[in-house]
Amino acid sequence: MTTPTKPRTGDDLALDAEDERILDAIWDQIAREDSPTSRMNIAIRSRARRVPAALPSKEPI
């Protein structure tokens, strides 16, 4: 006796749950790296803040 099988759809052949989890993590990382608040961008802004806007005057007060 053969068991009837339903036609397979693209969903059946698509990424499985583990693939989805891995790819979610990768895309979340991509989004963080491209975000204006990413670590690299924060570091650049912090460095910019340490540079004084103008050199202090050498003249005696």
Added chain:
Amino acid sequence: MSVTRGIQRVSARLSGTRQISRPIYLSNNRLNLSADAPAGVGTRVFAHQVRAAVQAGLPYLRTYASGFKGDKENGYYTWPRLGMQGDLGSLQQRRVANGEMYNESVPHTATPTGIRATTVQELMRTPAGRDAWLLSGSDIELTFPLHEGSESRRVLDAYVKAKGITV
């Protein structure tokens, strides 16, 4: 492991010209897998293809990804997940923004709404965007820039590494 078991058809060709305005690129036309194809064979094929295209100095891959939620084809969702990029048509942008299913007859959970995006890669960057494209997405023209450090290669390289696929 062989990358041929379970593959019914792979159709790809080089297109374009040697002129700068229309560089040669690799066009993927079909990738059909049999029902008993080993898990991950599509990714394996794609990763090998990308490596060969990079070695050949090609600038990008192109494909027309088909399908929608409930269809027998899933390329519209799977290829962007693996890093392929493309512009959304105005109708696709509207469906995503309004949370409209491409095929309303498919049983589904509530679709996200209010998502503004003009490219599929924007959608891939957020959980809501990914859900929206899975449910509302449809056929789309995609490219895979092959230069070192492209977002596409960062996604595929990380995925291949996580899966332990040797290319």
